[in-house]
Amino acid sequence: MTAVFRKLCRDDMPAAARVHRASFDERLPWLAQRHTPGEDRGYWSGHLFATCDIWGAERDGALLGVVAFREDWIDQLYILPGAQGQGIGSRLLDLAKETHPQLFLWTFQRNTAARDFYETRGFVAIRQTDGAANEEKEPDVLYRWRSETR
Numbered sequence: 001m002t003a004v005f006r007k008l009c010r011d012d013m014p015a016a017a018r019v020h021r022a023s024f025d026e027r028l029p030w031l032a033q034r035h036t037p038g039e040d041r042g043y044w045s046g047h048l049f050a051t052c053d054i055w056g057a058e059r060d061g062a063l064l065g066v067v068a069f070r071e072d073w074i075d076q077l078y079i080l081p082g083a084q085g086q087g088i089g090s091r092l093l094d095l096a097k098e099t100h101p102q103l104f105l106w107t108f109q110r111n112t113a114a115r116d117f118y119e120t121r122g123f124v125a126i127r128q129t130d131g132a133a134n135e136e137k138e139p140d141v142l143y144r145w146r147s148e149t150r
Contacts (some may be wrong), residue, residue: 101147
């Protein structure tokens with residue numbers, strides 16, 4: 001069965017937070033469990049839901065991936081580890097690209113899978129930091145994408 005993509009509502013935010021945590025902890029084990037499940041739910045239900053468009057991909061009623069974006073920014077993009085490599089992340093990313101002529105996002109330098117994913121989809125690294133300014137104190141990289149048609 002193919003995934004269904006839809007804009008998420010506030011009631012979906014606990015599931016979105018679980019997708020985020022499962023993917024984050026799988027890809028970045030050295031940063032795992034930095035926040036409690038309650039903190040994750042609060043962040044998704046409060047800050048992200050208030051400031052971003054949030055879309056999800058689901059199959060058989062289970063949320064598999066999420067993207068949170070706003071003007072010029074992708075704030076979050078996470079796909080459950082078992083659902084990666086199925087085109088879900090690409091389609092969620094395309095939803096943001098269809099809405100905005102340029103997008104920026106941050107990812108950690110050590111997250112080579114994410115970096116490869118974004119670079120393959122037209123994002124270009126424009127700045128690297130030592131991580132001093134982010135919560136995790138982890139070196140990161142800023143990416144930019146620009147629409148070719150706008």
